[in-house]
Amino acid sequence: xxxxxxxxxxxxxxxxxxxxxxxxxxxxxxxxxxxxxxxxxxxxxxxxxxxxxxxxxxxxxxxxxxxxxxxxxxxxxxxxxxxxxxxxxxxxxxxxxxxxxxxxxxxxxxxxxxxxxxxxxxxxxxxxxxxxxxxxxxxxxxxxxxxxxxxxxxxxxxxxxxxxxxxxxxxxxxxxxxxxxxxxxxxxxxxxxxxxxxxxxxxxxxxxxxxxxxxxxxxxxxxxxxxxxxxxxxxxxxxxxxxxxxxxxxxxxxxxxxxxxxxxxxxxxxxxxxxxxxxxxxxxxxxxxxxxxxxxxxxxxxxxxxxxxxxxxxxxxxxxxxxxxxxxxxxxxxxxxxxxxxxxxxxxxxxxxxxxxxxxxxxxxxxxxxxxxxxxxxxxxxxxxxxxxxxxxxxxxxxxxxxxxxxxxxxxxxxxxxxxxxxxxxxxxxx
Numbered sequence: 001x002x003x004x005x006x007x008x009x010x011x012x013x014x015x016x017x018x019x020x021x022x023x024x025x026x027x028x029x030x031x032x033x034x035x036x037x038x039x040x041x042x043x044x045x046x047x048x049x050x051x052x053x054x055x056x057x058x059x060x061x062x063x064x065x066x067x068x069x070x071x072x073x074x075x076x077x078x079x080x081x082x083x084x085x086x087x088x089x090x091x092x093x094x095x096x097x098x099x100x101x102x103x104x105x106x107x108x109x110x111x112x113x114x115x116x117x118x119x120x121x122x123x124x125x126x127x128x129x130x131x132x133x134x135x136x137x138x139x140x141x142x143x144x145x146x147x148x149x150x151x152x153x154x155x156x157x158x159x160x161x162x163x164x165x166x167x168x169x170x171x172x173x174x175x176x177x178x179x180x181x182x183x184x185x186x187x188x189x190x191x192x193x194x195x196x197x198x199x200x201x202x203x204x205x206x207x208x209x210x211x212x213x214x215x216x217x218x219x220x221x222x223x224x225x226x227x228x229x230x231x232x233x234x235x236x237x238x239x240x241x242x243x244x245x246x247x248x249x250x251x252x253x254x255x256x257x258x259x260x261x262x263x264x265x266x267x268x269x270x271x272x273x274x275x276x277x278x279x280x281x282x283x284x285x286x287x288x289x290x291x292x293x294x295x296x297x298x299x300x301x302x303x304x305x306x307x308x309x310x311x312x313x314x315x316x317x318x319x320x321x322x323x324x325x326x327x328x329x330x331x332x333x334x335x336x337x338x339x340x341x342x343x344x345x346x347x348x349x350x351x352x353x354x355x356x357x358x359x360x361x362x363x364x365x366x367x368x369x370x371x372x373x374x375x376x377x378x379x380x381x382x383x384x385x386x387x388x389x390x391x392x393x394x395x396x397x398x399x400x401x402x403x404x405x406x407x408x409x410x411x412x413x414x415x416x417x418x419x420x421x422x423x424x425x426x427x428x429x430x431x
Contacts, residue, residue, distance in 0.1 A: 021295045021302065021303070023297070025295070026295045026296055026297040026302070027293055027295075027296060027297060028296070028297050028298075028365055028405060029296060029297075029298055029330065029331050029365055032293040032296055032304075032306060032331070033306075033331065033334060033335075035292060035293055035306075036292050036293055036306040036308075036313075036335070037338070039289050039292050039308070040289065040292060040306075040307075040308035040311070040313060041311055042264075042308065042311055042312070042313055042335070042338050042339060043311075043338060043339070043341065044059075044061075044193035044194060044196070044339065044340065044341035045193075045194045045196060045263050045339075046193070046194045047061040047062075047191055047192070047193055047194065048191075048192060048194055049189040049190065049191050049192075050189055050190055050192055051188065051189050051190075052179065052182060052183060052188050052189070052190060055174050055179060055182070055190040055192060056174060056175065056176075056179060057173065057174065057175075057235060058173070058174050058190070058192035058193070058195070058235070059171060059172065059173050059174070059192055059193045059235060059340050059341045059342045060168055060169075060170050060171065060172045060173075060174055060178070060190070060191070060192060060193075061170055061191040061192050061193045061341065062170050062191045063166045063168065063169055063170050064166070064167050064168035064181065064182060064185055064187050065164065065165065065166050065167065065185075066161045066162065066163055066164065066165050066167060066185055067163065067185065067186065068163050069157055069158035069161065069162055069163050070158065070160045070161040070184055070185070071155055071157060071158070071159065071160060072157065073120045073121065073157055074120070074121040074125075074126075074151075074154050074155065074156050074157050075118055075119065075120060075121065075154065075155045076097075076115045076116065076117060076118065076119050076120075076121060076128045076153060076154060076155075077117060077118075077128070077153050077154060077155055078117055078128055078130040078131075078153045079115075079116050079117050079130070079131050080114075080115060080128045080129050080130040080131045080133070080134070080153065081093070081112040081113065081114055081115065081128065081129050081131070081134060081142060082097065082103075082107060082112065082113045082114075082115045082119075082121050082122055082125035082127075082128055083107075083112045083125055083127055083128070083129055083144065083148055084107065084109070084124060084125060084126060084127070084148075085126050085127045085148045085149055085150040085151075085152070086147070086148060087147050088143075088144055088145055088146060088147060089110070089143075089144050090110075090137060090141055090142070090143050090144075091110055091111060091112035091141065091142050091143075091144060092110060092111055092112065092139075092140060092141050093111075093112050093113070093114060093140040093141065093142060094107070094108070094111045094112070094113055095113045095114070095122075096113065096114040096115075097113060097114065097115040097116065097119040097120060097121075097122065098116075098119070099116055099118060099119055101120075102120060103120055103121070103122035103123070104122075105122065106122055106123040106124050107122045107123065107124030107125045108124060111124075112129075112142055113125065115128060121154060126150050126151060126154070127148045127149065127150060127151060127152040127153065127154055128152065128153035128154055129142075129144050129148055129152075129153070130153060133145065133146065161184075161185070167181055167185065168181060168182070169343075169344065170341075170343075171341055171342055171343030171344050172342070172343070172344040172345075173235060173340075173342055173344070173345055174190070174192070193340060193341035195235060195236060195237045195340070196236045196237065196262075196263040196264060196336070196339035196340060197236075197237045197239050197261070197262040197263050197264075198231050198236045198237065198238055198239065198262060198263065198264045198265070198266060198336070198339070199239045199241050199258030199259075199261065199262040199264070199265045199266070200224045200227055200228060200231075200238055200239065200240055200241060200266055200267075200268070201241045201243075201244055201254050201255060201258055201265060201266070201267045201268070202221050202223060202224050202243045202244070202267070202268045202269060203243070203244045203245075203246060203251060203254075203267055203268065203269040203278075203279065203319075204243070204246060204269045204319060205245055205246050206218055206219055207219060207220070207221040207243050207269075208220060208221065209221060210222070210225075221243060222321055223268040223269070223317070223319070223321055223324045223325070224240060224268060226321065226324070226325050226328075226394075227266055227268065227317070227324065227325070227328060228240065229423055229424065230325065230328050230329065230333075230421075230422050230423060231266075231336065232423070233422040233423035234333065234336045234337065234340065234342075234422055235336075235340045235342065236264075236336050236339065236340060239258075239261065239262050241254060241257065241258050242254065244267075246278065247278075248278055248281075248282065251278050251279065251282045252282045252285065252286070255267065255279075255282055255283065255286060255314065256286060259286065259309055259312055259314070262312075263312060263339060264312055264313040264314070264315070264335075264336075264339055265312070265313070265314045265315070266314075266315045266317060266328075266332070267279050267314070267315070267316050267317065268317050268318075268319055268324050269317075269318070269319030279305055279316040280294050280305050280307070280316065283305070283307045283309065283314050283316070284307075286309045286314075287309040287310060288309075288310075289307075289308050289309075290307055290308070290309070291305060291306075291307045292306050292307055292308065293305070293306040293307075294306075294307075294316075296327075296331070296365075297363070297364050297365060297405075298327075298330075298331075298364065298365045298366070298367065299360070299361065299364060299365075299366050299367070300318070300320065300322055300323035300326055300327070300367065301317075301318055301323040301324075301326055301327035301330075301331075301367070302318075303316075303318050304316065304317060304318065304327050304331065306331075306335075313335055313339070315332055315335065317332075321394075322369070322394055325394050326367045326369070326394070326400060329347075329367075329400065329419070329421055329422060330367050330400065330402070330419075333347065333422065347419045347420065347422070348419070348420045349417040349418065349419050349420070350372065350379060350399070350417070350418050350420065351379070351415055351416075351417055351418075352370075352372060352379040352380055352381035352415065352416065352417075352418050353378055353379065353380050353381070353413060353414070353415050354380070354381055354382075354410050354411065354412055354413065354414050354415070354416055355373070355375075355380040355381065355382045355412065356382050356383055356412060357383075357409065357410065357411055357412055358370075358381075358383050358401055358403060358409065358410040358416060359383075359403075359408065359409050360403030360408035360409065361408055362405065362406075362408045363405050363408075364405060364408070365402065365403065365404060365405060366402075366403040366408070367400045367401075367402055367403075368383050368384075368400060368401045368402075368403060369383070369384040369394055369396070369397035369399075369400050370382065370383055370384065370397055370398060370399055370400055370401045370418045371383075371384055371396065371397055371398055371426055371429070372398040372399070372418060372426075372428050372429070373428070373429040373430070373431060374428060374429070374430045374431070375431050381401065381416060381418050383401070384396050384397045394421070394425065395424070395425070395426065396426055397421075397425055397426055398418065398420065398421075398425045398426045398427070398428060399418045399419045399420040399421055399425060400418065400419055400421075401416050401417065401418050401419075402417070402419065
């Protein structure tokens with residue numbers, strides 16, 4: 001592993017923090033993430049087994065493979081009579097299949113057996129005739145009026161899952177469909193990755209608790225709650241640490257304690273290049289590889305820090321509320337997914353027509369909050385003005401559009417992708 005000085009050349013013009021970022025050295029989001037994952041070897045902290053009822057929302061740690069066929073035997077899809085396929089005929093009823101029991105015997109030529117929906121077919125039968133499609137005759141007989149095709153009204157053996165088939169791959173987040181599969185396969189308990197504990201450290205002498213009355217110059221500490229909700233939505237366990245003062249000793253103590261107790265740290269504020277923006281320097285002092293990327297060619301969120309101490313990521317988010325949450329959604333999300341062990345889920349991106357122009361800047365990536373509206377059956381997207389300091393901005397948006405370096409503008413009537421937030425955001429309007 002290279003040392004932090006090699007990993008992170010000074011991002012400041014002329015090497016001075018007071019000169020601001022050297023724009024020529026800033027990386028695009030894609031370049032930044034590639035560099036981060038090259039130098040920060042991160043992953044789940046371990047594996048545990050949980051009961052099926054406790055597995056919702058967790059990430060599967062081993063492949064779910066079928067140990068037998070499902071269904072294990074042919075089953076009827078209708079209430080009716082199990083028969084051998086063939087032309088119209090008169091058949092004698094020789095028994096009844098009860099739910100949860102094996103058929104009472106084999107079906108011979110000219111015979112039928114009553115069967116319920118989901119009941120097992122007896123040997124000798126390869127189809128089911130629905131009860132409403134037969135005529136009842138004397139002496140326990142039925143008349144089948146139409147030709148019966150093989151496997152009509154029947155679910156064949158292994159039609160759903162075959163023995164030895166991998167049904168769910170490790171790295172998949174478990175929701176309702178997945179839990180149904182695990183229960184069907186009899187995979188209990190379930191091996192899942194440990195939920196990563198992610199510390200949240202807010203920095204800034206101006207921050208106060210949300211319950212306090214504001215004085216001049218103060219702001220309520222809102223970022224930590226937005227970040228915590230986003231972490232929860234991605235399957236991580238947020239851990240709130242006390243706010244840190246803007247001093248080297250206080251910040252070093254806060255981040256050091258968070259690293260010791262948790263699997264990752266996310267700080268809010270103090271990641272820029274001002275005299276009191278101490279996070280990059282403090283992280284460099286805490287251990288290798290240290291700062292990996294500092295400063296991104298993006299708006300909002302240029303002063304983002306991507307770092308690691310050992311195998312634990314340390315992410316420095318900007319202090320402005322819109323910047324902090326946008327960078328979390330657009331850049332930090334895959335890092336959290338790696339900590340969770342999740343490999344199979346991508347953000348939801350909806351294709352929408354621009355009802356107003358989306359304008360960025362050539363050579364930069366702009367994340368533009370967008371409000372979605374369905375109008376006369378067409379999904380439309382409208383940009384929400386970027387004001388990084390506004391806490392309410394993203395609550396007014398449904399997601400965000402990404403304007404790339406080569407396409408800094410989407411005109412009215414053109415289509416673009418809108419990435420939905422991991423949780424929350426303005427609901428879809430229908431007009």
